[in-house]
Amino acid sequence: MDAADNAAPLLSRTPSAQLPHGKAPEPFLRPLMALGTVARLTNPSLWDAITTAILRQVVRAAQARKVYRRWCAEHGRSVDTPAGPMAVPPDPRTVLRLPDEAFADAGAKFHRTALQAAATAYQHNHERWAAMSPDELVKALDEVPRIGPWTASAAAADYTGDFSVYPHGDLAVRTWARAASPTVILPDDERGFEARWRRWAPDRPQLHALTLFTLTWGTHARTQHNGGTAPRHP
Structure with a gap:
């Protein structure tokens, strides 16, 4: 994949004091x-x-989680981790060599052209992209055909850890926001929800915290519903 395969992930910590107290209900x-x-x-x-x-x-x-695991298992490679072997996605070069039916067999037929376009762009730009700020990275990824603003924002947030660039009108954010506090009325439409979200969290650290905490709350709720005990953060 890239040099990060063997790199230890950075652990970021966001305290609840960073939430937009006095602005959000x-x-x-x-x-x-x-x-x-x-x-x-x-x-x-x-x-x-x-x-x-x-x-x-x-x-x-x-x-998406099922497709990701199948995509990695069928076309990626295994990496040793403290928790045991883990399959990672096929690298860009492998993606560009795969026949069309390989995407369909893994359940990624719809995503084929986006993965191929991203693989081509990544080979030419990955070093420059890796050095960018979160906002710059969103803009650069959005310029890749078939990526789009939602995908660019989600990828940038995952890689940089900055959830102020996450797509705040995303269905997951809206779903868990309503589930966390059903008595608080929120706009139903994506644009209206995002506008309200940004009014509640007008500065970057607060926007990051509000989004990250909401997604994390949802992950905990999903884990408990499925009978699990160990929460997994977004």
């Missing part, structure tokens, strides 16, 4: 504050972050 913030400090491992591989975001296009999160 306290009933909404209360369940988020109960999380305390959110610790998240930043994705050390930009190519993995791009691949993950592309495979999340159009499909639901649960289906």
